[in-house]
Amino acid sequence: MKDKKTTISVQGTAIAILSNKKDDFISLTDIARYKDAANTDTIIQNWLRNRNTIELLGYWELMYNQNFKPLEFEGFKKQAGLNSFVMTPKKWIETTSAIGIVSKSGRYGGTFAHKDIAFEFASWISIEFKLYIIKEFQRLKEDENDRLNLSWNLNRTLSKINYRIHTDAIKETIVPKNITSEQAHIIYANEADVLNVALFGKTAKQWRTENPTAEGNIRDQATIEQLLVLANIESMNAEFIRMEISQSDRLLKLNQIAISQLKSLTTNPTIQKLN
Numbered sequence: 001m002k003d004k005k006t007t008i009s010v011q012g013t014a015i016a017i018l019s020n021k022k023d024d025f026i027s028l029t030d031i032a033r034y035k036d037a038a039n040t041d042t043i044i045q046n047w048l049r050n051r052n053t054i055e056l057l058g059y060w061e062l063m064y065n066q067n068f069k070p071l072e073f074e075g076f077k078k079q080a081g082l083n084s085f086v087m088t089p090k091k092w093i094e095t096t097s098a099i100g101i102v103s104k105s106g107r108y109g110g111t112f113a114h115k116d117i118a119f120e121f122a123s124w125i126s127i128e129f130k131l132y133i134i135k136e137f138q139r140l141k142e143d144e145n146d147r148l149n150l151s152w153n154l155n156r157t158l159s160k161i162n163y164r165i166h167t168d169a170i171k172e173t174i175v176p177k178n179i180t181s182e183q184a185h186i187i188y189a190n191e192a193d194v195l196n197v198a199l200f201g202k203t204a205k206q207w208r209t210e211n212p213t214a215e216g217n218i219r220d221q222a223t224i225e226q227l228l229v230l231a232n233i234e235s236m237n238a239e240f241i242r243m244e245i246s247q248s249d250r251l252l253k254l255n256q257i258a259i260s261q262l263k264s265l266t267t268n269p270t271i272q273k274l275n
Contacts, residue, residue: 007238008136009191010034011129014241017140018104018112024137025102026118028089029110031133035125044111047124048087051080056120057092060100069096139192143234177201179255185248194247195237198254199230229261 003018003025015030032040047053054077061068072095079085089101089111100114113121115137122130183197193203200207200218207218214221222230233254240250 006140007242008133008140009241010132010136014244015133015136016110016112016242017137024115025112026115026133026137027110028101028113028118028121031118031122031125031129034129040110043125044121045086045088047121048089048092049080049085050124051077053120053124054080054087057098057100057117058096060114060117061096061098065097065099067097068099072096136190139190178259179252183251191237191241194251195230195234195254198233198251199226199258225262225265228265229258232261233257 003020006017006019007014008017009015011034013030013034016027018025018027028044029040032043035043054073058068058070058073058077061073062070076087076092076096080087089103092098093101093103100117102112104110104112112118119130119134122133179197179201183201193205196203196207196218200222202210202218204218208214211221219227219230236257237250237254240253245253
């Protein structure tokens with residue numbers, strides 16, 4: 001089964017996530033980069049030398065991995081913490097048949113671990129950083145669920161609405177304006193607001209201030225066209241983060257993409273044929 005790769009940004013650090021139908025694996029290499037980008041392998045190996053880490057990994061495998069080798073685990077547990085003890089992800093995986101940690105090769109490779117394990121590694125790096133990772137991870141899962149619901153309902157919804165996207169009045173309502181220099185240079189606290197400003201021209205908090213009695217949030221009030229563009233620029237933003245493009249430059253790029261795509265939707269009559 002091919003894994004789906006996504007990226008979250010946590011305090012300026014891009015962290016890759018590999019997901020399949022059952023589990024999510026988070027990059028330990030990227031988490032370690034938050035502490036020391038030049039020595040990620042050493043950081044991971046130092047964590048693996050810890051007795052508490054070996055116990056965590058072993059007990060997790062005993063719970064979820066029928067092919068795990070408990071005798072080899074016991075041997076490592078006795079050695080863990082000694083000055084002579086050396087452990088690497090490859091050694092752990094090959095010796096115990098572990099599945100909670102995996103190594104990936106290639107351009108975006110590195111060491112990945114099941115989210116249960118990755119969160120503990122993040123805690124070892126920094127308690128505060130772990131909490132931010134959990135927050136962004138939960139936001140990612142919520143966004144994925146929203147997109148699934150959108151995909152499931154999209155055809156049915158489009159067939160029901162009276163599609164008048166070609167009219168000038170609607171164009172002026174949903175096509176965003178160009179980002180101002182002032183907006184581009186604001187440091188936004190989370191990536192969700194980068195997308196909000198690029199598409200809607202305002203943060204979620206600004207929208208709530210302007211619409212105190214409205215139900216839901218800024219995205220709940222979006223049109224189908226805006227939600228389609230939002231899904232597109234969200235995936236583009238993840239790639240821009242991986243390319244280490246600054247937040248201000250990403251905002252400007254995403255804003256131009258949003259404008260272009262919404263203009264295309266408003267002038268393309270074939271969109272009306274979706275069902």
